[in-house]
Amino acid sequence: MTQSSAPATLAVVIVSYRARQLLAECLDSLFAHPPAMPWEAVVVDNASDDGSADLVRKRYSAVRLLANDANLGFARAANQGASAARADFVCFLNSDARVMPGTLDRLVAILRQQPGVGAVGPRTTGSDGHVIRSCFKFPTLARPLFNVRPLRTVLGPSTLALAYEPWDPTTTRAVDWVSGACLMVRRDALERLGAFDPEFFMYFEDVDFCRRLWVAGRAVWYVGDAVVVHHTRGSTLGVHTPGLFLMEQRSRLRYFRKHYGVPGMVFIRGAMGLAALWHLAALPFQRGPARASQGVRVNLDLLREALAPARGPRP
Incomplete structure (x- = not known):
């Protein structure tokens, strides 16, 4: 957190729901590996009943807390957090993610160096270091047919796959979309597009936003030398119910x-x-x-x- 009175260059917006311990780890990582620029953190708590809001109030007084009375879903809460900040760059970070040294600086650097890029996302790993896919091709109408085994056999996995192959996770390149687990966006792009579509309560809001960026003439990049550790589905109690x-x-x-x-x-x-x-x-x-x-x-x-x-x- 910047110690000066200068306005923040970067705002980190964290939407949290029933993820108290993971939220603490996320915030600890931000303060352990802060960006080398004025920055601020905004936590939007979606009416968690596990003491998440109290944790932020008591342990992280420098963090701006927006405590909702109901679960508004990810998209609405993320937009709420972005509206509360006025930084040039906004990083949406999942409460079950941790930033590594230099990650935020690297993402900001790409956006500064590449004016045609509207959003960037880092390489994502699990706690054990294994790479988690965090960028994909846009889904097509045929993709759900992949769940029908005979059709998958006939069409072949390459026809319906969303993953880029071959893939070097350390490479920085343009992609269709990057995961909202850590998604950094230019402020002007947010204002032009209207941020996340609130019709998506959870899931696909990142896919939709990146698609709208491309339509608006702004590219989306995956940054292979910036790293975030992600506890997959940790913010939804660890189980895909x-x-x-x-x-x-x-x-x-x-x-x-x-x-x-x-x-x-x-x-x-x-x-x-x-x-x-x-x-x-x-x-x-x-x-x-x-x-x-x-x-x-x-x-x-x-x-x-x-x-x-x-x-x-x-x-």
Whole structure:
């Protein structure tokens, strides 16, 4: 945190929900490895019931805290945090992520050196150092068909894959989109595009934002020599539950409706329904009654979702 009265050049916005311990580790990493420029941190707590807000108040008095009375979802809370800061660069950082030495400076440097780049994201690793994919190609209408094994065999993985191959994680390059686990954006790009679309409660808001950046003429870069450690799904209690899975599918539907129109929505619902039916048909061959029972519930919910009318932003 800058000790001078100069306005912040960089604002780090952290959205937190029931991630008290991980939030503390995230903030500790910021103060251990601060950028070499005036900066500020803004934590937006989405009505956590684990004492996260009190932690920030008591232990991190220099951090600006915005404590919501309800869970507004990631996109709305991230926008709230960005609006509270006036820095030239805004870094959206997950509460379950930790920055490494020099990471924030490197990301700012790329944005300063490359005026045509609107957003950047770092290389992401797990706590054990293994690389976690954090940049991808934009999803296509055919992608949900990848979940149907016979079609995956016929079409081949290269046809539907979102990952870049071959891939050198240390290389810096333009990509379609980078993960919102750590996403640094120019202030003017945020203001021009209106930040994250609040219709996405969680999931796909980063994909949508990067797509809108490219449409607006701003590139998105992956920066291979800047590193963030990410506890995958740590901020959602560490488990990809059936509820979170359905939330992800609803956001997927919103994304395709927004960017592909009604025909795209109809196709993607059909593809999702086909995938659900395929998995239901394969369930008798699953091992264990508990796994089969959960599979029935999840895929029936997915099938209902595919047949349901479009929903609003709430999960």
